[in-house]
Amino acid sequence: DTGVSQDPRHKITKRGQNVTFRCDPISEHNRLYWYRQTLGQGPEFLTYFQNEAQLEKSRLLSDRFSAERPKGSFSTLEIQRTEQGDSAMYLCASSLDGGMRPQHFGDGTRLSIL
Amino acid sequence: GENVEQHPSTLSVQEGDSAVIKCTYSDSASNYFPWYKQELGKGPQLIIDIRSNVGEKKDQRIAVTLNKTAKHFSLHITETQPEDSAVYFCAASVKTSYDKVIFGPGTSLSVIP
Numbered sequence: 001d002t003g004v005s006q007d008p009r010h011k012i013t014k015r016g017q018n019v020t021f022r023c024d025p026i027s028e029h030n031r032l033y034w035y036r037q038t039l040g041q042g043p044e045f046l047t048y049f050q051n052e053a054q055l056e057k058s059r060l061l062s063d064r065f066s067a068e069r070p071k072g073s074f075s076t077l078e079i080q081r082t083e084q085g086d087s088a089m090y091l092c093a094s095s096l097d098g099g100m101r102p103q104h105f106g107d108g109t110r111l112s113i114l
Numbered sequence: 115g116e117n118v119e120q121h122p123s124t125l126s127v128q129e130g131d132s133a134v135i136k137c138t139y140s141d142s143a144s145n146y147f148p149w150y151k152q153e154l155g156k157g158p159q160l161i162i163d164i165r166s167n168v169g170e171k172k173d174q175r176i177a178v179t180l181n182k183t184a185k186h187f188s189l190h191i192t193e194t195q196p197e198d199s200a201v202y203f204c205a206a207s208v209k210t211s212y213d214k215v216i217f218g219p220g221t222s223l224s225v226i227p
Contacts, residue, residue, distance in 0.1 A: 004157070042118075042203045042217030043158065056214065091157055100146040100165070100207055103215070105157035 002026075004106035006092050012112045013082060020078045021109045025094030032075050033103060034067055035091040036060065043091050043105075049075060050097070079111075087113045116141045116208045120218030128226050133191045135202055135221045140185070143209035147187050149178060150203045152220075158203060162189070194225045 005024040013019055025032050030051050035043035046065070048056045051072035061067075064083075069075040079086055089110050093103040117140040127133050139147075145166035150158035164171045164178045164187065171178050177190040187206075191198055201222050205215040 006157075040220070042120075042205070042220050045214055045216070048214065093157075102148055102160045102163055104160065105150075107155070107157040 004092055004094055004104055006090075006106040006109050008109055009107065010110050010112075012114065014114050015082055015084060017082055018078065018080045019082060019111065020076055021090055021092075021111075023075045023077070023092030023094075023106060025074070025092070026104055028096065029094035029104070030072065030097045031095045031101075032069055033093040033095075034075070034077050035093065037089040037091055037108070046077075046090075082111075082113050084113050087111055116206075116216050118204060118206050118216050118218040120204050120221055122221060123219065124222045124224075126224045126226060127194050129194060129196060131194055133194055133198070133223055133225075135189045135204065135223075136186065137188070137204035137206075137218050138184075138186050139206040139216075141206065141209055141216075142185065144185075144206040146207035146215070147178070147180060148205050148215065149176075149189050150205065150217075152201045152203065154200075161202075191223075194223075196225050196227050199223055199225045 007022045032049045034046040037043045047067050049069040064080045067077045089108045091108045093105045095101040095103045120137045148163035151161045152158045175192045180187045201220045203220050204218045208214045
């Protein structure tokens with residue numbers, strides 16, 4: 001069990017640029033979640049996959065955000081035309097199928113918009 | 115909408131003392147309550163969880179209690195150590211999706227040696 005892995009750990013970009021983050025979940029976990037966390041707040045749910053199907057999206061996920069999990073393994077989160085307000089920590093978590101199972105988090109990607 | 119409140123926002127205790135963090139939730143259908151510890155620069159780490167059919171759960175120095183009637187749940191850390199210093203988050207499941215949890219705003223715990 002190597003844990004949830006996220007890449008990159010830090011991303012600095014100029015406003016208006018596109019960015020893409022990657023998440024590799026724990027290998028046997030078929031559920032994958034994306035969260036956003038700002039300073040002094042708890043993680044806020046963005047979206048959830050079961051295998052390759054995106055089953056739920058938060059209102060926080062504007063049309064500039066898109067997430068994919070093409071083969072039911074790793075996932076990518078893309079932000080187009082970044083804005084200052086997108087600066088945050090983006091966290092990925094995964095869990096096993098079958099009832100309420102604990103979510104295991106990666107160490108996140110910290111995005112800074114200049 | 116669904117909401118989880120958490121108190122206090124900051125907590126300082128002397129090493130060896132106990133720390134208590136309290137949370138309330140709004141969704142009466144919530145039935146799963148995990149607690150996470152987040153250290154600086156790291157992701158949240160699950161430390162203990164409780165389901166609605168259980169009133170209390172212990173794991174070494176950590177215990178969680180749940181009062182479903184009052185929609186309260188609490189984290190108790192006994193014999194605190196400096197390495198317990200971190201931000202702690204409570205969370206509650208949401209009825210709209212069995213796998214979705216809503217997090218509280220966090221409690222920053224400092225254990226003073």
